[in-house]
Each structure stands twice: as C-alpha cells, then as structure tokens.
Amino acid sequence: MNLNNLAEVKSEQEVNGEKSKTLLADAWRKLKRNKAALFGMGLVILFILVAIFAPFLTKYDPIEQLIWTEGIEARLAPPSWEHPFGTDLYGRDILTRVIYGARISLQISISAMAISVFIGIVMGSLAGYYGGFVDDLISWLINVLYSFPFLLFIIAIVAFFPPSLILTFSAISLVYWMAIARVVRGQVLSIKEQEFVQAARALGVSDWQIMFKHILPNVIAPVIVQGTLGMGAIIMTEAALTYLGFGTQPPTPSWGYMISAGQGYLSNGEWWWGVFPAIAIILTVLGFNLFGDGLRDALDPRNE
Amino acid sequence: MGSFIIRRLLGSIPVILGVVLVVFILTTIVPGDPARIMMGQRGDPETIKLIRQEMGLDNPIYIQLFDFYKAVITMDLGRSYRNNMTVTQAVLGRLPVTATLAIGAMIIAVIFGVLMGIYSATHRYTLADYGVMVLALLGISTPVYFIGLLLVLLFCSHLGWIPGTGLGNGEWIYYVLPMITLGIRPLALIVRLTRSTMLEVISQDYVTTARAKGLIERVVVFKHVLKNALIPVVTIIGLQTASLLSGVILTETVYSLPGLGRLSVQAVINRDFPIIRGVVLFMALVFVVANLLVDLSYGFFDPRIRYE
Numbered sequence: 001m002n003l004n005n006l007a008e009v010k011s012e013q014e015v016n017g018e019k020s021k022t023l024l025a026d027a028w029r030k031l032k033r034n035k036a037a038l039f040g041m042g043l044v045i046l047f048i049l050v051a052i053f054a055p056f057l058t059k060y061d062p063i064e065q066l067i068w069t070e071g072i073e074a075r076l077a078p079p080s081w082e083h084p085f086g087t088d089l090y091g092r093d094i095l096t097r098v099i100y101g102a103r104i105s106l107q108i109s110i111s112a113m114a115i116s117v118f119i120g121i122v123m124g125s126l127a128g129y130y131g132g133f134v135d136d137l138i139s140w141l142i143n144v145l146y147s148f149p150f151l152l153f154i155i156a157i158v159a160f161f162p163p164s165l166i167l168t169f170s171a172i173s174l175v176y177w178m179a180i181a182r183v184v185r186g187q188v189l190s191i192k193e194q195e196f197v198q199a200a201r202a203l204g205v206s207d208w209q210i211m212f213k214h215i216l217p218n219v220i221a222p223v224i225v226q227g228t229l230g231m232g233a234i235i236m237t238e239a240a241l242t243y244l245g246f247g248t249q250p251p252t253p254s255w256g257y258m259i260s261a262g263q264g265y266l267s268n269g270e271w272w273w274g275v276f277p278a279i280a281i282i283l284t285v286l287g288f289n290l291f292g293d294g295l296r297d298a299l300d301p302r303n304e
Numbered sequence: 305m306g307s308f309i310i311r312r313l314l315g316s317i318p319v320i321l322g323v324v325l326v327v328f329i330l331t332t333i334v335p336g337d338p339a340r341i342m343m344g345q346r347g348d349p350e351t352i353k354l355i356r357q358e359m360g361l362d363n364p365i366y367i368q369l370f371d372f373y374k375a376v377i378t379m380d381l382g383r384s385y386r387n388n389m390t391v392t393q394a395v396l397g398r399l400p401v402t403a404t405l406a407i408g409a410m411i412i413a414v415i416f417g418v419l420m421g422i423y424s425a426t427h428r429y430t431l432a433d434y435g436v437m438v439l440a441l442l443g444i445s446t447p448v449y450f451i452g453l454l455l456v457l458l459f460c461s462h463l464g465w466i467p468g469t470g471l472g473n474g475e476w477i478y479y480v481l482p483m484i485t486l487g488i489r490p491l492a493l494i495v496r497l498t499r500s501t502m503l504e505v506i507s508q509d510y511v512t513t514a515r516a517k518g519l520i521e522r523v524v525v526f527k528h529v530l531k532n533a534l535i536p537v538v539t540i541i542g543l544q545t546a547s548l549l550s551g552v553i554l555t556e557t558v559y560s561l562p563g564l565g566r567l568s569v570q571a572v573i574n575r576d577f578p579i580i581r582g583v584v585l586f587m588a589l590v591f592v593v594a595n596l597l598v599d600l601s602y603g604f605f606d607p608r609i610r611y612e
Binding site for chain 2: 140141143144145146147148149150151152153155156157159160161232236239240243244245246256259260263266267274278281282285286289290
C-alpha cells in the first residue's frame with residue numbers, strides 16, 4: 001500500500017513536470033523566491049563571516065588605544081579613510097570594535113542557542129511524548145519562568161557572580177530554552193497521534209526508537225525556525241545586558257556597551273561612537289528576523 | 305462563565321507558588337552573606353552573627369522558604385538594606401511612574417498597531433503596505449534604548465519640543481517620549497499580527513458571504529473581519545506584558561525615570577536583596593494577573609472557550 005502511494009505521488013509530480021524533491025530542496029526553492037528572506041540570509045552570513053574573520057578585516061586591535069601612537073587627534077576622531085567609523089574617547093578604532101563585537105555577539109548567541117535547543121528539545125519531547133505528570137511538571141516550570149520579565153531575570157543571575165562569557169550565555173539560555181520547548185512539545189503532541197507512529201508502536205518499536213527515528217526528525221524544521229528567530233532575540237538581550245552594565249565587562253568590545261559609552265556624546269555631534277554599534281545590532285537582528293520568517297514560510301509544506 | 309473564572313483563578317495558584325519559589329532560589333543561591341552586605345565591610349563579627357540570627361539566615365533552608373512564603377502572603381518582605389524603607393513602600397512608591405509608562409505605551413501600541421495593521425491588510429502589496437511592514441520590522445529589530453536615544457536627540461536636543469529627560473515636576477510632557485519608545489516594539493508586533501490574521505480571516509467564507517449580500521467594505525472590515533482578527537491580538541497583549549516590563553527597565557534607564565525598572569537595576573547593583581525580591585515578585589505577579597485577565601476576556605470573546 002505504501003509503495004502504491006509513492007507511485008501515485010510520483011506520477012502526479014511527473015504530470016506537473018516537476019522532479020521529485022526532498023523537504024530541504026523544496027524549502028530552498030521557496031526560500032530563493034523570497035527576496036526579503038534572501039536579504040536576511042545575506043546579513044546573517046555577513047555577520048558570521050565578520051565574526052570569524054575579524055582579525056583579517058582590520059589592522060587595529062579592539063582594545064588598542066591609538067592616542068599612544070597617533071597622538072591626541074586619535075581621540076574621538078570623526079569617520080575618515082583611516083578610521084571609517086571614527087574613534088572613541090580612548091582613541092580606539094570603532095570599526096575594529098564593531099567587528100570584534102560581532103565575535104562576542106556570535107559566541108554568546110550561538111552558545112546560548114545551542115544550550116537552549118538542547119534543553120528545549122529534551123524538555124519539550126518529554127512533556128509532549130509522556131504527557132500526564134511529566135507534562136504537567138514541565139509546563140508548570142515553563143509557565144512559572146515565563147512570568148518573569150526575562151531581562152530582570154537574567155540580570156538577577158549575572159549580577160551576583162564574577163562576570164564571564166559562560167555566565168552570560170548560560171543565564172540567557174535559562175530563558176530561551178522555553179520557546180524551543182513549547183514548539184517541540186506542541187509538535188510532538190500532534191505527531192505522536194499520527195498513524196505512522198501508532199503503526200510503529202503496534203509493531204513493538206521501543207519508545208526511544210520512536211522518539212529518535214519517527215518523531216524528532218519531524219520536529220527539526222520548527223526548531224530551526226524558532227532557533228533562527230531566537231538568535232536575533234538573544235543578540236538583542238546580550239546587547240541590552242551590556243548596555244545596562246551587566247554581562248561582559250569593558251574593555252571587551254560589546255555592541256551594547258559601546259552604545260552606552262557613546263550615548264553621552266550623541267548630542268555633542270560626536271555621534272559615531274554610539275551609532276555604528278547600534279546599526280550593527282539592527283542589521284544583525286533584522287537579518288535573523290527576515291531569515292527566520294522566510295524559513296518559516298519555506299519549511300511549511302502548506303505554503304505554495 | 306462563573307465556573308470558568310473559578311477554574312482559571314485556581315489554575316494560577318501553582319504558578320504563583322512557583323514564582324515565589326524561583327524568587328527565593330534566585331536570591332538564596334547567590335554568593336555573599338546578606339548580613340555582611342547589610343553591615344558593610346566594617347561590621348564586626350558579633351553584630352553580623354546577631355543579624356544573621358534575626359534574619360533567620362541560620363535556619364534550615366526549608367524553614368527559610370516557609371518564612372518567605374509567609375512574608376509574601378502578609379506582604380511583609382522586610383526593609384531595604386540601603387534606606388530602611390519597607391519593600392512594600394519602595395515598590396508602591398515607584399509603581400505610579402511605571403504603571404503610567406507601561407499602560408500609556410500599550411495604549412499607543414494597540415491603537416496604532418491595529419489601525420496600521422488593518423490599513424496594511426486592506427491595501428495588500430501596495431507601496432504603503434510595504435512601508436508599514438518595513439517600519440514594523442525595524443521596530444522589532446532596533447534596541448529600545450537606541451530608539452530612546454534617537455528620540456531624545458531629535459525632540460529634546462535639536463527641536464527642543466520636550467524639555468529633557470527625567471520627570472520634571474511630573475508633567476505629562478515628560479512621559480510622551482518614554483511611552484512612544486516603550487510602545488514601538490509591541491506596536492510593531494501588533495501591526496504584523498493584525499495584518500496576518502486579517503488576511504487569514506478575509507479569505508473565509510463568511511466574509512465572502514458578507515460581501516456577496518452587498519455590505520459596504522467598511523462594515524465588512526470592521527464588523528466581520530476585525531472582530532475575529534482581534535483574538536490573537538488580545539493574546540499578544542497578555543504575553544507582551546513580560547517583555548514590556550523588560551522594556552521598562554531599559555526605557556527608564558534611558559530617560560532617568562524613577563520607576564520600578566530603575567529601582568530593580570539599582571537594587572541589583574547595591575545587592576539590596578529585599579528590594580530585588582520585592583520588585584521581581586511584583587513584576588511576575590503583574591504578568592500572571594495580566595494573562596489571567598486575557599484568558600478571562602477570551603471566554604468573553606469566544607463562548608466556545610468557556611466549555612473546553
């Protein structure tokens with residue numbers, strides 16, 4: 001019966017003059033048509049490349065104070081050929097700091113997202129698959145944690161321990177796993193009732209195998225979408241933390257901290273210190289949002 | 305409807321108990337001895353010992369937790385380490401500023417968000433639609449505090465329409481920019497949501513029927529489409545409360561407003577644990593209550609939900 005179905009599907013595609021395709025190829029075909037999503041993807045790729053190749057993109061060091069080599073003119077110098085984004089009060093090249101800021105941002109957001117995805121998939125599939133008390137407990141935990149203003153929650157954790165990258169991304173992931181867990185739970189709940197899972201169960205396949213072979217592959221697409229959108233949110237959170245003076249500490253170049261340091265100079269006309277890091281945040285977050293929206297549309301089989 | 309309300313009320317009790325538990329854990333696991341923080345570096349060991357006893361810090365952890373639940377119920381969360389104000393006084397004293405700011409922001413977000421969403425949906429794929437969508441995307445992707453900085457730069461420094469940051473003598477004009485700043489993110493989310501749900505509803509059969517029987521477009525849009533498109537918008541208002549309160553922290557920092565957000569950041573910096581507990585707890589409870597109200601209003605909008 002299964003083979004028959006396949007044959008039917010195939011012949012239908014042949015009638016439409018299309019080659020048979022996988023979910024990924026299909027998604028990529030839809031994504032390619034979506035200009036906004038491609039633009040977002042471009043921004044995301046740019047951000048990742050800048051973060052990885054930071055040392056090759058600039059000849060300065062992010063914490064090097066150029067007043068010692070270039071003299072007092074290197075202090076708060078406006079954008080020029082030599083310093084396209086200008087310099088800050090300590091004579092540090094702002095372009096260099098924005099580039100290295102991408103590195104910090106990427107490190108924190110990728111790590112926080114990896115932990116969130118791991119916890120989220122474990123918790124979400126436990127809750128969705130087993131239901132009952134396990135589901136009640138996990139859903140309760142999510143409802144409780146969701147009640148806190150996430151920024152204050154993270155601040156309350158990072159503020160009392162010695163600041164470090166690990167602390168920052170761990171604290172952030174304590175908040176973001178819930179979004180993943182909710183998506184996974186919902187997805188598992190609906191998939192486990194479907195016939196192919198029940199058939200597997202009737203055949204005596206173990207819980208673990210059903211989970212890993214039959215259910216989790218179907219959870220990946222929504223997790224990718226949520227994860228992409230979440231990357232933007234995490235980058236925004238990290239910047240907000242350093243803007244308020246928590247999280248990674250100066251002189252580490254963090255975009256949020258740079259905005260906070262430069263904000264007092266905005267009204268004096270020395271706008272470049274605070275504005276360029278802000279543009280970096282906006283473009284990066286915009287990229288993840290557009291790309292995530294595009295992925296959601298592309299990975300949804302109902303969309304044609 | 306009565307039993308629906310009671311069920312929802314009872315349902316929020318475990319969440320509230322959990323919230324209190326998490327606040328307790330958060331402020332107990334942190335390194336450092338509260339008694340020492342309270343006395344400063346020069347406190348002598350004898351006094352610190354006395355204070356530890358008085359604060360119950362030497363009790364077993366479950367007794368401390370039990371005491372904390374009792375303190376929450378009797379609204380007696382102790383006094384600030386800094387100025388000896390009770391936590392209730394400190395929180396209630398800062399509340400009006402934050403409440404004005406948050407409610408104002410939400411009103412702006414809902415009114416303009418829904419209107420712009422309707423406009424976008426009914427003018428789909430026009431230049432105006434694209435414009436609104438691009439603005440909404442920027443609104444979601446721009447840090448709150450940067451929006452605030454730009455508005456201050458434009459309206460205070462350059463145009464001089466608004467005297468400056470801070471609260472002055474509490475005149476309403478000082479609230480205008482902070483409300484807009486805080487409102488932009490929820491506004492952008494509401495625009496996007498209103499537009500997409502409107503588009504979904506517009507293609508439903510009953511809308512076609514309404515048009516077919518010759519109703520004018522305005523009636524179709526406002527009476528038939530909007531009413532059903534608004535339900536998800538109501539949800540987002542509830543869910544956005546937590547994010548709004550996070551935004552409050554940043555907005556109050558940018559505009560130097562003496563509200564709960566600044567109080568909480570100051571308390572964290574000063575390690576003023578009673579205040580931290582009070583503010584975090586208060587904000588979380590506001591979220592629980594806001595979502596309870598949203599749930600209840602659902603039952604009001606959509607009778608099917610009451611019997612689920």
